Every structure is written in C-alpha cells, then in structure tokens.
Amino acid sequence: MRRARSLADVVLAALCLWAAWYHTPPGALLRAAVARLTGTRDPTPALLSYYGAGARPFQLAEPLPPRAALSPGAALGLGAQSALERLSPAERAEVLSGAGLRSGSADALGDWIGREADKQGSREAAVLSLFCGEEAARFARQRASGPGLEELARQLPPRYEDRVALAATALTLGTAYALAWPLPDSAQVTSPFGVRAHPLLGGRRLHSGIDLGVSIGTPVRAVADGLVRRASDDRVSGRLVLLDHGSGVSTVYCHNESLLVSPGDAVKKGQVIALSGNSGLSTGPHLHYQLDLPQGPADPLRFRAARPPQLASGGTEP
C-alpha cells in the first residue's frame, strides 16, 4: 500500500516540477538558459510579462497607418492585420485559413472578429479565436472566470504563448486605433511627439505626447471608455488625468485648469474629464495628450487618419 502511494507521489511530484518549469520565475530563467545552451528559440516572454498588470506579453508590431476614421470593429480589424504582419506568410495563411478567411484585409478581419465576438461572448475571446483557433478560445472561455485576455490566456497551455502575445498585440493596437480625440479637430499641434530640446528643463528629451494649443477652460474629453487611474496635481505635469482603456492602452491629459473626475471613476467615451489650462511647467495654455502602449509612449497621430493642424515651426511647448 505504502509503495503504491509512493508511486502516486512520484507522479504528483513530477507534475509539480513540470508546472514549476512553466509557472515560476526560476523555471522561466532555467528555460531561457536551456534554450540558450541548446541554441533553440525560447518562446518564454520576458520574466516580468508573467504578471498580470493590465496587459499580457506584447509583441512589438508596427501599426499600419489608418486610411480613414475607423469604427471600433474596423479598428480591431486593423489591429489584427498589424499583428498578423509579425507572422511569416505561411503562418499568416494558416491563421486565415483556420478562420475560413480568404483575405487578411482589415475590413475582412474586423467583420470576422465582430461575428466571432457574438458567438464567443467577447471581443477578447474572438481575437483569441482568430490567433489560437476556435477550439482554444472555447476551451479558455469555458474555464475562465472573466472575459479579459489575461484570464483567458491563463487557461491555455504554454504552447499558445506566442499566439496569445499576438492576440494581445491585436487588441492593444485595435484599442488604440479606436480612440477618439480629446479636443475639437481644430486644435493645433504646438509640439509634436519625439525627441526635442526641452524648453524649460533643458537637454534633449523625449516629448512623450503631443501638445495641443487651446485656451484655458476648453473641455477635455475621454478618448474612449476607461477607468481613471490617476487624477493628481504636481508642479511639472500640472493637474493630470490618467485613463486606463484596457488591453494595455492608457492616455494621459496634463496641464489642466481643473479636473472633473477622481481615481477609480469609470468614464465614457466623449465624457468631459477636465478643463484645459496652463498648470505645471508650461509656457502657455495647452493640453499635453499622451498615448501609452505596453512598449512605451506612442505618437497618437500614428493611430489617427485625420491630421490636426500643426504649427509650421513645430512649436516648443513643454
């Protein structure tokens, strides 16, 4: 009896060690070391990507430029198309044929994801279904306690890590493409995104957003549904609001005159969240609008078809 139990214990111990190989930091380090020693490709994402904090491991993908204003469905289609560009032509064809699609265009992908979302119950499950297959999405959905991609991905075995990362990328880019604009389109870009000489702090620094010149008191609107993560005041960024839109996308609105929301508030797309101003380190009334993706700050104009007017000089507002 004791020996039979020992055998069962050996099997269970082996299962524990196997799980630790995939589900602990030392396991991840060992896998990376083994992959390096054997010269094989390691699908293990970076160690810190294991912890759910808004987004799953993200594969850097070049966002395709939108040609026109996008509906949420078309935006997700374009996000999926951008993520598919990461795959080899053969892998891309496999994904498309798995979904029964002849074309990998943004419109076709957007329509397919919309239909699949009705079937699977959420857009996250639909995107997972596109990249990992319908069976994987069904398996994950039946066992997950929530509709988020993180929770769905936790149910899948490690072989899907790469594809889940692509699904996360598609959702992130799709969310970014669907963002509206915080101010009227007539607001002028007074300082674009990119490295510049900082007019007040000195030195060359990344300007992590864009500055839109507007008069004090102009309503600033949420660019999508989201959760207020931060509504605070400091002497550099002034009165700022940080909105989390899910899928690793957040937006920041700085230098406001007054804030109309508090941390923890849920906001709707188009809701007035602040009145613009000149607070913090600023040389004139403007809104600093910033788009953050898991890889870092991104130029919001890259995700927008309509171009707001720009100052000919490029501007120097902080």
Add this chain to the structure above:
Amino acid sequence: MQPGTDPGAGAFDATARVADRLRWFFLPLALCALVAVGVHTAADVLGELLLRMVDAADAAFDSLASRWAFTAPLVDLVGPSQRVFFARGVALLWELAADALLALPMLGYDERGDEVQRFRELAAKAWARPTTLHLVGPFATGAVALAGSCAVGRLLEGTLHFGLRGALGSAADALAHGCALAAVLGLVGFIAWRGVVHALVRADARSDRIPGGRARRFTAGLPAAVLLLPLAVAALRAAPLLSFLR
C-alpha cells in the same frame, strides 16, 4: 525470476520500491515546487492591486519631486509608461519574498509516519497558545498550495486536451478533464496538506522561541502577515477549484 511470477508486477514492485526509498528526496522537492507555483499564481492576480499602489505612490512622488528645480526631472522617472513595469517588478519581488518564506522552507520537509497525529497535536497547541505565526504560515501555505494544485491541474488538462484531440477527438476533452480532476484531488490529498503540516511545525518551533506575553506573540509575525495574507487571499481567488467539478 521465480516461476509463475508476472514480469509486469515485478517491474511495478521494483519501481514502487525505488520510489519508496526516494521519498525523502522528491517529497520536499514537490512541496517546494507546488507552493512556488501557487505563489506565482497568486502574484499573477495581484496586478490590479499593485497598479493602484504604484499609481498612488507615483502621484505622491511627483507631487514631492516637482517642488524643487533640481528634482523636477525625476517626475519623468516613473511615467505612465513605466507604471506597469513597476507594478510587475513589485509583483516579482513580492513573489520572491513569499517564496523565501513559504516555498524554500519546504525543502526541509521531514516525513513522519504519523503526520495526521502530528497535525492534531500542533493544532491543539496552537489553539491553546495562539500566535500570529501559528495562523499566517499554515493558512498562507494552504492557500497557495491549493492555488498551485489548480494551476497544475489546468496545465495538465490543457496539455492533454490539445495533445490528444487529434487522436481521440472529443473524448480527449473528457479524458483531460478527468485527469486534471484526479491530479488536483491527488495533489491536495497527498502533497498540499503535508505543506500545511510542515508550515505548522515551523511556526510552532518559532513560536516557542518568542519570549514575553500575548502582545509579543501577536506582533512577532506581523511583518510576515502583511506580506503573506494578501497573497493568500489572492491565491484563494486564483484557485478555480469548482471549475474542475463542472
């Protein structure tokens, strides 16, 4: 081989004998791995809480650093882009600290024949003279071991489901589900509870060394409680035990 002996039974017996002799080696290793998997599972779902903590800390830091010109550039140190990175970094450090407190000590597990009796005696002693250490360690170990068992079960289920689906069709679903349920029950029944016993043994030994009265017995384990209790609650949230019964 003696006449009439079944070679299959002989091999089984020999393997079982070897397994029995190696219990001192693989049981501590299994306990350590199971608790570590559970700790990781719990740390994984702490992301939301940690993001809120990082946001609040970042707002307070920015408010302070922006007051003086020479510290103003530090405001950009933790921008919105780095907040997720920091939250994940905190989760990793939290996990490693919890591993040091819960998982690594499991390597010192020393199996005895009367484990149930030992548990009863220690529980009675803890009930008569409770300390924070008595409560926190075993409770946290039990919670993360349960979460770890569910994580192992899910990994097994997913791997079998997708590995056998080509050969067995829809029967793979039932087989994978049955194996996962058996694994979870086996882990809880054969492995996880030993972790709780070992945590209780350690907590009892440390509690015996605490000098002074009731106040000291309460405060001695508070730092560990602050670290481990949120993780234990997260572990219980991350243990979808009922999903294996559906």
